[in-house]
Amino acid sequence: MAQLRIAMAQVNPTVGDLDGNCRIVLDHARRAHEAGAHLAVFPELVVTGYPVEDLALRNSFVSASVKAVAALAERLAGEGLGELPVAVGYLSRRAGVGERYGQPAGTPQNAFALLHRGRVAVSSAKHHLPNYGVFDEARHFVPGETLPVVRLHGVDVAFAVCEDLWQGGGPVAAARRARAGLLVTVNASPYERDKDNVRLELCQRRAREIGAAVGYVNMSGGQDELIFDGDSLIVDAEGELVARAPKFEEDLFVTDLALPAGGDTVGGVPPSEEPGEAVDGVRVVRHLVSGEPVAPYAPAPRVLTPRADPASDVGEVYRALVVGVRDYARKNGFASMAVALSGGIDSALTTTVAVDALGADRVHALLLPSKYSSEHSVSDAEELVKRQGITSRTVAIAPIVAAFEEGLTLEGLAAENLQARVRGTLLMGLSNQEGHLVLATGNKSELATGYSTLYGDSVGGFAPIKDCWKTLVWGLARWRNAEAERTGAPLPIPENSISKPPSAELRPDQLDTDSLPDYDLLDGLLDAYIGTDKGMRELITEGYPPELVERVIRMVDRAEYKRRQYPPGPKISSRNFGRDRRLPITNRWTPRS
Numbered sequence: 001m002a003q004l005r006i007a008m009a010q011v012n013p014t015v016g017d018l019d020g021n022c023r024i025v026l027d028h029a030r031r032a033h034e035a036g037a038h039l040a041v042f043p044e045l046v047v048t049g050y051p052v053e054d055l056a057l058r059n060s061f062v063s064a065s066v067k068a069v070a071a072l073a074e075r076l077a078g079e080g081l082g083e084l085p086v087a088v089g090y091l092s093r094r095a096g097v098g099e100r101y102g103q104p105a106g107t108p109q110n111a112f113a114l115l116h117r118g119r120v121a122v123s124s125a126k127h128h129l130p131n132y133g134v135f136d137e138a139r140h141f142v143p144g145e146t147l148p149v150v151r152l153h154g155v156d157v158a159f160a161v162c163e164d165l166w167q168g169g170g171p172v173a174a175a176r177r178a179r180a181g182l183l184v185t186v187n188a189s190p191y192e193r194d195k196d197n198v199r200l201e202l203c204q205r206r207a208r209e210i211g212a213a214v215g216y217v218n219m220s221g222g223q224d225e226l227i228f229d230g231d232s233l234i235v236d237a238e239g240e241l242v243a244r245a246p247k248f249e250e251d252l253f254v255t256d257l258a259l260p261a262g263g264d265t266v267g268g269v270p271p272s273e274e275p276g277e278a279v280d281g282v283r284v285v286r287h288l289v290s291g292e293p294v295a296p297y298a299p300a301p302r303v304l305t306p307r308a309d310p311a312s313d314v315g316e317v318y319r320a321l322v323v324g325v326r327d328y329a330r331k332n333g334f335a336s337m338a339v340a341l342s343g344g345i346d347s348a349l350t351t352t353v354a355v356d357a358l359g360a361d362r363v364h365a366l367l368l369p370s371k372y373s374s375e376h377s378v379s380d381a382e383e384l385v386k387r388q389g390i391t392s393r394t395v396a397i398a399p400i401v402a403a404f405e406e407g408l409t410l411e412g413l414a415a416e417n418l419q420a421r422v423r424g425t426l427l428m429g430l431s432n433q434e435g436h437l438v439l440a441t442g443n444k445s446e447l448a449t450g451y452s453t454l455y456g457d458s459v460g461g462f463a464p465i466k467d468c469w470k471t472l473v474w475g476l477a478r479w480r481n482a483e484a485e486r487t488g489a490p491l492p493i494p495e496n497s498i499s500k501p502p503s504a505e506l507r508p509d510q511l512d513t514d515s516l517p518d519y520d521l522l523d524g525l526l527d528a529y530i531g532t533d534k535g536m537r538e539l540i541t542e543g544y545p546p547e548l549v550e551r552v553i554r555m556v557d558r559a560e561y562k563r564r565q566y567p568p569g570p571k572i573s574s575r576n577f578g579r580d581r582r583l584p585i586t587n588r589w590t591p592r593s
Ligand SMILES: Nc1ncnc2c1ncn2[C@@H]1O[C@H](COP(=O)(O)OP(=O)(O)OC[C@H]2O[C@@H]([n+]3cccc(C(=O)O)c3)[C@H](O)[C@@H]2O)[C@@H](O)[C@H]1O
Pocket: 413, 416, 417, 420, 446, 450, 451, 452, 453, 454, 455, 456, 457, 503, 504, 506, 512, 515, 561, 585
């Protein structure tokens, strides 16, 4: 056996900020070195940020990434960290493969590099390219065909990239054949509500399959709609959990592992005698990187971050929303946010998330009562403003609506929607003037059914709860208040905003239930149709009334045009309105079965 001390850095890079991301790597590598690590590992595409989308197709961007990684290797050595092997993900190209999308030379690859002694000592590329859900990697990359196995202090360590672990065969099978003592994967795996232990179970299964420990390093932080929740971990060859990092935070965690030493030769063949046969499209390439084997020593205690109570899955969603809002604002240069506060639950929860993300002094509320606004809509909104200590302004919109109507007489729904549009215009005006990011307050049930006014309450730059069903919105509000109660803090959300029946208040005594079924029933049906692609017949077989199924499906399908114009917002489900679900707007197909 030989000992390896591994430092895993679940950092939060920013897409396109190559200098900033390399600085993050340097800082964490320095800390890893100070902790006596033999290897420091960073996430997938840490140098460029993830996902880079069509930036991958820009030759200049690929060149910048290749240069940045070489400069990073030199800089690490220049700062006395050259002896520490540092594993990073970066964007590279496979040379000589001809043109793709008009690029002059080489095709982009989602690459891995091991930096050592001032240079890129080892490089390879992701073999399995995910092309489902939010991922489009077949559009952007060509697959790698090698699995690097690196002799490091006597241990054979194989390196793979994210999806390579999720698919059988390929790199996983190659790691087994190569009798690696440890498989390290660099990842950028986005948060989804039901994904919690899926990654742990995957690592455990793969560890048993290949008979080697598995180290899994994930990214943290938000990038547009995606939230990377960290949760990096290590399991031993039996699949036992050895170390696990916290969720949603940056972290550097250092773990001592006792691992089988490789043979006299590197994994059975002299390191120079390569390459072997490609099996499953992957060829093992062996490298000798550094260091004498380290004699086994008493390992440091296990680092197991306490797991959240599985019952508090709603609490995890809340944390995800906060990270999504915080990083969208921070990474896009917004110091403050504005929300239109109605006294209802959607705007109350959106404001609370914004306050938790940026702080009360950076959230500005607009109270915009119309002639149909109830007494409680103003008093509940004012109560929330007071409890959370945010600044607010009140503008009565009736005279503004009246001025519009002097120019053009509108009736019925058109007149109702005008109120929402006046509010949207005021919000955007304030954003232009004072630089706030406007938050749209729509939830997923509203987005699904088209229950919002285009250019009215749907305006904004970011939509924090757009992937949360209305029933989850209530759950999140209750969870947040319960959390405050648990810690002895004042409850941020007025009970009345949670308990009153939802209303758009665009006409006298309007209730959401005038236009929509009860949310418990509606959300179940929407989740079955949108989340799992069930058709009419299946939904009716599940017990939903046929006329309701038909009506709801019609509403959902017709509202595609509205969703396309809705601001982005954090993905928390396995099927968000965005990358996960892409449907034509012009569409006459009705899913009957
Ligand atoms: N396929 C298509 N492609 C592009 N545009 C299309 C389109 N179909 C209609 N349109 C356009 O969309 C317009 C209709 O959409 P829109 O103007 O939004 O109006 P609409 O959807 O007719 O009405 C808004 C609904 O949302 C409800 N609402 C409003 C505000 C807040 C809340 C809440 O509870 O939060 C609810 C309101 O009570 C009403 O039921 C049409 O006049 C047309 O211009």
